Amino acid sequence: MRLFLVILPPLLLVSVMLGIWRFKAAQDTSEELFDRSLLSAALAISRDVSISDGDALSPSTRSFISDAGGGEIFYHVTGPGGYYVTGYAYPPRSEQAVNSDLPSYYLADYRGEEMRVLRMTESKTIGNLSGEIVVTVWQRVSDRQAFARDLALRAIALMGGLIGALTFTIWFGVQVGLRPLNDLQQAIRRRSPDDLGRIRRPVPTEVAGVVQTLNRLFGQVQDSIESHQAFISDAAHQLRNPAAALLALAETLPDVKDPAERALREAELIAAARASARLADQLLSLERLRYGYDGAMTRCDLNVVVRDICQRLAPVALSRDLDFSFEPCPEPLWVNADHVLIGEAIANLIENALRHGGPSLTKIAVRILHEQDRVVVVVQDDGIGIPFDQADVAFRRFSQLRHGEGTGLGLAIVEQVMRTHGGSARLEQTEKGTCVRLELPAAALPLAEEPAQAEPE
Numbered sequence: 001m002r003l004f005l006v007i008l009p010p011l012l013l014v015s016v017m018l019g020i021w022r023f024k025a026a027q028d029t030s031e032e033l034f035d036r037s038l039l040s041a042a043l044a045i046s047r048d049v050s051i052s053d054g055d056a057l058s059p060s061t062r063s064f065i066s067d068a069g070g071g072e073i074f075y076h077v078t079g080p081g082g083y084y085v086t087g088y089a090y091p092p093r094s095e096q097a098v099n100s101d102l103p104s105y106y107l108a109d110y111r112g113e114e115m116r117v118l119r120m121t122e123s124k125t126i127g128n129l130s131g132e133i134v135v136t137v138w139q140r141v142s143d144r145q146a147f148a149r150d151l152a153l154r155a156i157a158l159m160g161g162l163i164g165a166l167t168f169t170i171w172f173g174v175q176v177g178l179r180p181l182n183d184l185q186q187a188i189r190r191r192s193p194d195d196l197g198r199i200r201r202p203v204p205t206e207v208a209g210v211v212q213t214l215n216r217l218f219g220q221v222q223d224s225i226e227s228h229q230a231f232i233s234d235a236a237h238q239l240r241n242p243a244a245a246l247l248a249l250a251e252t253l254p255d256v257k258d259p260a261e262r263a264l265r266e267a268e269l270i271a272a273a274r275a276s277a278r279l280a281d282q283l284l285s286l287e288r289l290r291y292g293y294d295g296a297m298t299r300c301d302l303n304v305v306v307r308d309i310c311q312r313l314a315p316v317a318l319s320r321d322l323d324f325s326f327e328p329c330p331e332p333l334w335v336n337a338d339h340v341l342i343g344e345a346i347a348n349l350i351e352n353a354l355r356h357g358g359p360s361l362t363k364i365a366v367r368i369l370h371e372q373d374r375v376v377v378v379v380q381d382d383g384i385g386i387p388f389d390q391a392d393v394a395f396r397r398f399s400q401l402r403h404g405e406g407t408g409l410g411l412a413i414v415e416q417v418m419r420t421h422g423g424s425a426r427l428e429q430t431e432k433g434t435c436v437r438l439e440l441p442a443a444a445l446p447l448a449e450e451p452a453q454a455e456p457e
Contacts, residue, residue: 003174003178004170004171004174007170007174008167008170011163011166011167011170012163015159015160015163018159019155019156019159022152022155022156022159023152023155023156026148026151026152026155027145027148027152030144030147030148030151031144031148034116034139034144034147035105035116035118037073038073038105038116038118038137038138038139039103039118039120040064041061041064041065041073041075041137042075042103042118042120042135042136042137043120044057044058044060044061044064044065045057045061045065045075045077045087045135045137046077046120046122046124046133046135048061049077049079049085049086049124049133049135050124050133057086065137071139071140071142071143071144071146071147072139072140072143073137073138073139074087074088074091074115074137074138074139075087075088075135075136075137075138076088076089076090076091076135076136076137077133077134077135077136078133078134079124079131079133080124080130080131080132080133081131082134085133087136091110091117091119091136091138092108092109092110092115092117092136092138093108094106094108094117094119095108101121103118103119103120104118104119104120105117105118106119107141108138110138113140113141113142114140114141114142115138115139115140115141116138116139116140116141116144117136117137117138118136118137118138119134119135119136120134120135120136120137121133121134121135122135177204180202180203180204181203181204181207183201184199184201184203184207184211187199187201196218196219196221196222196225197218198215198218198219199211199214199215199218243276245272246269246272246273246276249265249268249269249272250269252265253265253266253269297336297337297338297421298336298337298338298339299334299335299336299443300334300335300337300339301332301333301334302329302333302334302335302337302342302368302375302377302440303328303329303332303333303368305337305339305342305343305346306326306328306342306343306346306366306368306377307326307328308343309343309346309347309350310324310326310346310350310366312347313347313350313351313354316354317350317354317364320354322354322361322362322363322364323362323363323364324363324364325363325364325365325366326365326366327365327366327367327368328368329368329369329370331370333368333370333375333442334442334443334444335375335421335440335441335442335443336421336441336443337421337440338420338421341417341420341421342417342421342440344413344417345413345414345417345418345425345438346366346377346379346438348411348413348414349379349414349436349438350364350366350379352411352434353379353381353383353434356383356384357381357382357383357384357433358383358384360382360383360384361381361382361383361384361433362382363381363382364379364380364381365378365379365380365381366378366379367380370442373441373442374439374440374441374442375439375440375441375442376437376438376439376440377437377438377440378428378435378436378437378438379435379436379438380430380433380434380435380436381433381434382432382433383433383434384433385430385432385433385434386427386434388427388429411425411436414436414438418438418439418440421440421441422440422441423438423439423440423441424438424439425437425438425439
């Protein structure tokens with residue numbers, strides 16, 4: 001219907017304009033033809049008057065002036081000297097001067113009616129008199145207009161019939177042309193919500209791109225659903241063990257009578273609860289980053305953000321007699337970021353090194369670099385390390401290269417934080433330990449800190 005309504009109004013507008021033009025053209029054409037008929041009648045009357053010496057008009061001339069297309073023609077003839085020869089006694093007079101040398105047309109009032117008048121002067125001989133005779137013929141304007149209106153209405157009726165036929169043809173063509181889309185709509189409507197397969201039925205070339213886009217969207221939705229299902233399955237599996245441990249510790253606690261043993265069990269219960277809460281918090285954080293992050297990005301100096309995290313975790317590293325160092329960039333490094341998420345990512349890398357570095361771990365180094373339009377954070381340790389060929393596995397959710405503490409979410413959260421900020425996270429080859437490189441796009445310098453241009457000498 002929309003397509004039909006888009007096509008039809010311009011067509012109707014053109015038809016109306018064409019009808020108005022046709023009406024005007026019919027009027028102009030009829031005026032020209034009727035004026036020529038007046039001239040023909042005047043010439044015929046002048047000829048008959050000259051032949052019959054003013055006595056009578058020929059039958060053909062009488063028939064012509066009585067049956068003219070624009071209505072009856074009236075006439076008046078005066079001979080040499082201005083004496084009356086034949087016709088009606090008093091012709092219509094023009095209010096303006098009339099050229100006597102050429103046939104002159106004008107409008108005049110005759111007995112209360114508007115008339116179209118032709119006055120023509122010729123040199124003739126009537127009887128024994130020679131001189132100029134004046135032939136005046138006139139016709140009712142209302143008869144002319146009625147005749148022209150009849151011609152125009154016939155043309156408009158014909159155009160109306162053509163427009164009606166064309167409208168039906170357009171409607172039929174639109175219905176037939178869009179029938180494949182209607183069939184496609186019915187086929188999609190009959191699909192179940194679980195059917196996200198590709199649309200394989202043939203479609204018109206004009207909508208092939210739309211169908212390809214739908215197929216791509218269906219594939220993305222399918223991948224998203226499978227990802228969510230895998231996450232729910234993994235999360236349920238990962239939460240089952242902490243929940244079972246909490247339940248077991250809670251069930252054994254009432255039976256413990258020894259205060260020292262009870263305090264130990266309570267500490268274990270608190271540690272298990274903290275680990276479970278930490279796992280749930282990491283799961284929620286990861287999903288929010290992947291599908292629903294709506295936090296505000298602010299302008300911050302990455303040196304300050306990383307320094308605060310290092311100061312918070314330094315006591316833990318130093319308590320284990322580790323060499324813990326932080327090397328900031330000499331200049332401020334401005335980034336547009338959520339400083340809480342960036343801090344969480346850096347903290348995860350340092351905690352991973354502390355937790356999984358093993359007994360060979362002796363140092364952890366954090367460096368910040370500025371490379372062109374990128375800001376780089378490097379966290380390196382000399383512990384057991386992650387094999388470089390297993391980097392993809394290390395960044396997957398719930399993946400653990402070795403059995404031990406941890407949920408397998410730390411590096412996955414780090415990578416997702418970097419993606420959220422338009423950056424990246426990757427492992428770099430190193431002789432010993434693990435080296436993780438984080439990259440973020442640098443922000444423009446504040447106006448107050450832009451380097452001043454040297455003035456010309």
